[in-house]
Amino acid sequence: MGSVDAPKDYDVIIIGAGLSGINAAYRVQTELPDYSYTILEARDVIGGTWDLFRYPGIRSDSDLHTFGFPWRPWQHSKAIADGTSIRNYIRDSAEHFGIDKQIQFHHKLMSSDWSSNEQIPTSPISHLSKARPSIRNSGPETSITPTKKIIIIGSGATAVSLLPVLIEKASHVTMLQRSPSYFISIPSVDTTSDLIRKIFPSWIASRLIRWKFLILPFLFFTFCRHFPAMAKKGLRKRIQEDLPPSVPLDPHFNPSYYPWEQRLCICPDGDFFSALKTGKADIVTDTITSVTTTGITTQSGQHLDADIIITATGLKMQLGGGAPLTVDGEKVVLHDRFLWKNTMVEKVPNAAVIIGYTNASWTLGSDTAALLICRVLKFMRDHNISSAAPTLGLNPSEQNGSASTGDKTVQSGEWRGMKEMAVLNLSSTYVEKAKGILPKTGDKGPWRPRSNYFVDGWGAVFGDLTTGLRFVPASATGKANRVDKKSV
Template sequence: MGSIARPASESFDVMIIGAGLSGINSAYRIQTELPDYSYTVLESRDAIGGTWDLFRYPGIRSDSDLHTFGFPWRPWSEHKAIAAGEAIRNYIRESAEEFGIDKKIRFGNKMVSADWSTEEQNWNMLVDSNGEEKVFKARFVIFSTGYYDYNEPLKTTIPGIENFEGTRIHPQFWPEDLDYTDKKIVIVGSGATAVTLLPVLAQTAKHVTMLQRSPTYILSRPSVDPVGTFIRKVLPSWLASRIVRYKFLVLPFLFFKFCSAYPEAARRLIHKSVKAELPPTMSIDPDFNPRYNPWEQRLCVCPDGDFYQALRSGNADVVTDTIARVTATGIETQGGKVIDADIIITATGLKMQLAGGASISLNGTPLSLPSTFAWNSTMLSGIPNAAIIIGYTNASWTLGADAAAKLLIRLLKYMRKNDFSSAMPSVGDEGMQKQSLMNLNSTYVEKAKGDLPSAGDRSPWLPRSNYFVDYWGAAHGDLTGGMEFTSADAVGKKIN
């Protein structure tokens, strides 16, 4: 494949791909700290919000608190810390509008391919712009496209699913006109999506069953933080927001560390909490006793215990078993259960994908993302002037996204100060040992291991640690280790 030869329509210092949380945050950091840089945001869809605009299944909400999931530069002001999808969608849109970022977004523009030209010290990007091919140039590109495929869910084998004569749905593509009133529903899966769906569907459905191969940890948390509410009453809003944010930064971090250091104690603590929430007819075993330790997979959250309220209401239950086959009218399990269903919801996970599926090349030679190592979990070895924004799996995604954005700002300022036109991470001959970039053993992460870049076993290639360490590194850490810079003079180019 040769380099893109079409003339570019426009050139930018920075191009951001994706207008979700990460993209809007990156845009804010660029325009605030590098106001003389030209930038634009390409968004393949027709709205701001990314995941929060795409997903419209009933009850969609955050499973992280919005005080840390929201932007640090525009504090979340609602009382509900666990917020519904519509509120999050509005928050992202209003944030972009307040700071003029929405004026920089080009909707209906999907990046098809990106080719780095060493001669030009530029990215040449082929874009499907509302059905028309366009080519843009950019000196630096930030892929804020999330970590999964918007167009295709994770494929899973469900024996006999083709036999089912009722309605089959994947939450990623929820039909707006679906009426599930008085229907018998089976949700296949046990992750955050299933835990979110069950209590909402159970309000009007005849019966809802969550059918899981193995249990997950499901923690109740108040949707409104009483301590935060008190703080807001007695302190000025600017100070109250800061204190509440630090509270939500510190306490979950300490709980995660507790779970990691004392897994058996954490398991007992969670079991005690769950047992108090379950109806008398249900026990911890087998439905709420995961095989793994807390935080080896992401913990699920149910605001105000709505999941357990649905179980206590009597028209929702949990079955832990494997599917023997799907029939015309329901599901038969290996354990001999027959579960009737009018609707089957396959909440079986997301198909992971980076860079929005665009093909990336270097001087016309295709690059393989899975063969790369992630430099500070932000840039990839052998790829100049490009970042892939990856957040946390054990904390709010936005925290990691913002740490990455602040690191990139420092890097761009360093390049400008030293008259460098490009920066490319390079592993060299260090005999790097691979580690998972995402520190979870969830099914969708395990299945994607061969499709993702790797972390390494030493700095600056280590996976994300925690927000406090990563934020310090973004603000003060070494920018030169594992990085090769190209002087602008050497190629006759200059980064402004």
């Protein structure tokens, strides 16, 4: 892998060499070929989440035709891919386009401060020793034997992908859930896509397949949101058909919410239900009261025997790797700030965050953000602008407007009365717990959250770039035409 060791200024700094980071790098080097950039990666490998997590059965819960890079089409027959395949795909894509040569491994962003006087960010970087050990195995495989009993706590994508693999290694596996999820079985190999590849040239086939996977899931999501009761009935009917007679539909598959208020659990070839049919796996819907030396005691009085307990209950969300962000020495509390077009943080110059979709492939949203960022950078370059910062209350006739975001509505400027909205539209527990740390969105103008890929993709390429942004001309700060540093 390439290494950029010499200290220097970069036009763009990207934090993280995962899926979103590699995609952002491609967009920068393609859209802004005269700009220098680097990727700072705290670990020693490309891949982000897909390299960090190595638990048995790890896979995507989105199809790779849309979860993959739009500039490097997924060519494999399996649309729902395993973690190893995804990790290799990210690495190969980075190497193919020379992105790997721009990565500085073992470099971790410690903090970031913007100086309004200097019009530059200062970002201390910790250079981690290359001799530092790297822990690769985050799964329990080495401790599992055919005599072991396992309890998986959780009912989301992680638990659903673990169970079919673990029954092959243990004597019995129990999925213990507090609340049920919706499940849907899909073929692991998309025969229609294979047929399209046989009929059309590769470049046409890739586009047709991608559009198929863009449109059909979007239509299904729209149906679920507009006809929730009908969608719930249909999903439960399909689940009932897949279940073995020994596993009741209620309470194990009766969520308290409607479809797509939380993500659906994807089961390639119905592998989850096939695991239940073996008799080596079961589901318990209950609440934990205590963990004992021999297993778990639940609120209903059951004691579930276990040699191994695996928690698959969601992650703690974090933006920017947890590095403190300040402007002129003042700490930025993200929860108190709004997002401009779901990408730039209010009153933070020349900085952007990558947030994908919750109701579609994450990469679709991260690519929309990357394209938008590149357009903003081009605009700044072409108009000799030193910095751009989203600002509430910034009307064409009110260049120094401001707004207080302490209440649930904005009280000044063009966005008076704007209602506060969550940046992620899911009711999942890990999303609910993150509301106190994530930025906010509104119900007006450029402060609205992303709605769907088709609208947002058009907006990223053709939409307005100036409403809600405050620009500082380079001439006003004594800067040259070329801005020295811009952070992504």
